[in-house]
Amino acid sequence: MSQLQARFFTENKRYVVDDVPFSIPAGAEVLDLSNVINKLLEAKNASHSKVEFDFLVRGQFLRTSLSTHMETEGISTEDVVEIEYVERITAPEPEECMMHDDWISSVDADAEWILTGSYDKTARIWSVEGKAVMTVAGHTDVVKDVAWVKRDGLTSLLLTASLDQTVLLWEWNSERNKVKARHCCRGHTGSVDTVATDPTGSKFCSGSWDKMLKIWSAVPTDEADEVEEPADRPRKKQKTQQLGLTRTPLMTLSGHNEAVSSVLWCDSEELCSASWDHTIRVWDVETGGMKTTLTGSKVFNCISYSPLCRRLASGSTDRHIRLWDPRTKDGSLVLLSLTSHTGWVTAVKWAPSHEHQLVSGSLDNLVKLWDTRSCKAPLYDLAAHEDKVFCVDWTESGLMLSGGADNKLYTYRYSACQTDAGA
């Protein structure tokens, strides 16, 4: 077996080894290299306890033997290989399983509360520990998306978007555990599939099957916007009165040729939307104009944006997760595709504290944890679900959530390496 010259380095001060080239067998795999590093660390520091490491060669995770990896990456075996090593990311541990009455369409979680939307026409609030706190009922049809608007103190604002073409803005008092519909946002003429709150919490945007994006004010007021259409049906009038004051959109962004499937705010001025017309569009909220169009070849189901690496991840019906740079001018460049799912990718979410990691859910019942430095294989497959996965989320406190057609919302505790998080 041939030997390779390799130099190991790490960003982690705890595990630094001497900066000298080592000769290692070309067929070495991750475990062998990990043993090598552990041996070195033991030689340096007798009290060192064994740590599992992962290895990066030119920014790509080593998943096969070193020689095959370098062959596929086209790295010369003549030179000294620079191998970075990081502490192996431990597998996310399943924590809670929250049973719903029906399919879970969406989930939004923060450090304390989890908000889920379900096909039983309700949204639910759960504590992080898995206790059902509140059921938000009011929609006349399936709840398609949910979002927290603001959580200050005991009162929180939350949004539910539904197939009944409305978005409801609710106020929830966590102490008294009372929920009250403050506003009913009317204006869409199709199922509202996605809703997103802007970073300041003063506006939100909704995307619908009717190809429109609408921007609404998220600030609850005590007076209703006047509705242009005369309420011809008394039944509907009643419903409106029941569910809070009617609100009309601040702005309507039209441009998509097909249903809008996902929308998000890149920052407070920029909006990004994915659609079934195979495009991702970036909008300027101030002017209401379209800034960029990223054109793909398949229907987009979901997008997610990471401010850490400024990349857009999209999940589409062709089983790939693609990474985009929303700032490119030509707007058709796929930076990377992550391929391992076997069904439509229905949900993606970037890690809030790690620039390389994201989580994805797919119709093949799997939730996968990805690292963009290893685009052929995910870090971990989370095979908890027995049916289609529709939504995933990832909170800043390191909790991953996924819900799907098996009526279960799973949470996973994920201890991202503290050292690696800043890398």
Next chain:
Amino acid sequence: MEFGAVFRSLTFPQIFNFNKKPAEEEEEEEDEDLSDSEDSVFSGLEDSGSDSEDEEEEGSNDKEDGDDEGLKTGPEESEQVEFYVCVSRVFRVQLFSDVVVPVQDIRNTVGNIPMEWYRDFPHIGYDLDGKKIYKPIRNKDELDEFLDKMENPDYWRTVHDKQTGSDIVLSDEQVELVNRLQRGQFGDVNFNEYQPQVEFFSGDLMVHPVSNRPADKRSFIPSLIEKEKVSKLVHAIKMGWIKPRRQDDDSRGRYYDLWTNEDSSILAKHRMHLPAPKIPLPGHHESYNPPPEYLFTDEERALWEQQDLSDRKFPFVPQRFSSLRQVPAFPRFIHERFERCLDLYLCPRQRKMRVNVNPEDLIPKLPKPKDLQPFPTTQSLVYRGHSGLVRSISVSPSGQWLASGSDDGSVRFWEVRSSRCMKTVQVGGAVRSVAWNPNPSVCLLAVALDSVVLILSPSLADRQVVSSSERLLSGQQEEEPAEGVGPVTWSEGEGEELNQGIRLKIQHPKAVHQVAWHAKGDYLASVMPDHSSHLQVFIHQVSRRRSQNPFRKNKGLVQCVSFHPVRPYFFVATQRSVRIYNLVKQEMTKKLQANSKWISSMAVHPGGDHVVCGSYDCRLSWFDLDLSTKPYKMLRHHKKAVRGVAYHRLYPLFASASDDGSVIVCHGTVYNDLLQNPLIVPVKVLRGHVITHDLGVLDVTFHPTQPWIFSSGSDATIRLFT
């Protein structure tokens, strides 16, 4: 004493008898002598002085020598002895050639001088220490010499060293050496005087010049002498003194071209000429003196004789003759010639015309399916919920909803993107056909079950759309049909049915198999196949609740009908043909002959100029209405009956579903250019449905905007391929 031996040695003194074996002790002595001399070589002259025996012998030899000269006066003899000495020295040198030895005998330092100079002294020289070397004391007289000659068998090989005065008996090797020298050969046996010659100048082209001498000046300066000679010749030619040699013209025609005047027509006649097959050349068997392996053994010969004439390998037996002269005449010569002529005469020789066609070339050039993307390739979603086979599916014009009718008596509405069943309507009977109203501003579904056609309003769309569809359905209210007793009765849904969304019921006299909407969404056609009646097709106007039977005659069992997407044409597929009627002029415009036995399904291209028909005999026929009434293309890719065909509204795709459980997606580009035929390429076989009760895929339909295809099967599932 043997006299003969003496005589021999005397008469042939120079010939040494090599056969004569020296006595053993003599040999030993000789060895001693040799070893002595060896010793002396290595250990200086110490030995020579002390070795008295040697000295004695030498002395006697010396004496004898001197006497010899006197007695025999054989000049050769004395020379010979001299020569021996010399040889012994040379030989010594040769023996110890690996050690550097001076040629001179080192026991005596007098040098190479005539030894006569020491004749009168008691000594013959000096050793290295400067001491005198005394002559050997014993002096042989003539008699001793003679006795020695007679008795000593080694006498002939004994030589006298004048310088030391000792006698030396030559060893065999030395004798041999002497012999060789006498014969004029080289002393060294191993020396090859005929070394292979290394040619200095050879024919081979060498890399380097033999000599690096620069070329002579004369080699590049024109020779004055030659110039002079040439100028003399030129002058002579000019003056006419020298005449060129007369050219011998060959006009007499010693040689002439036999074929110059050949008529080309004769050649043309023989273009197909086949040369007669050549007789194989004679082999070794035919030789008069064949190698022994070709001669027959007894068994072979017996076999040959037993064999039939035609089975024999050769018609003759290979025979051996000592000379060609003895070969008899070949008895079968005439016979063989005759057979050869007969062969040539009777053999039918004609050239086989073979056309070499590469089978690849016969296949039409079609683009690769890879280049024709997008088209559905993989199964993405399965819509489960029905409990009976799903006969019919239809997608809403927006592409958000999918309606399916099943034998379990229900119509289900599915959300396309999540495969969620949003609504189930129990209609109480096996649903034969569902059709979503193609008008996007209304949301209605026509359902055929038994003899009823239901119009459902699933209220899955925008309120305005729902209300407009309600308006469409209730628009007729004011004009109640005058002719109350038609074959078709209209009624409204009531009570629970209304809650389920059933708005209208159209009661037909017979079982309805298919419903089809007009593109505008107002007209609805229903099919009731019947052999014996002309009441097979109804066209209903929903907004006015009117029904009419457009046909007066039974032209065959109607299988399915379809409206032209833009023009007022109506397609009616019977068992073997498709009739196209102009609804405005009320006449038949075209009759398409499908070359199949039983048409099962039909789809009209969104452009309206192409029709594809599936049939129960596994065929799919594509008609180009502008081209012909015969199918432009027949596709026989399915193994079993084709149940459903569909066109995509936007993409150039069409698909067929079959009982073999597969859906075949084909690319079908049509061109506006009338001269260009449609391009039809099968691109994908989609499998997924399980065959139950010998039924596979029952219906197939495309998504209105995406290149996706839905298929419903007898396994109670609907599958989405993307």
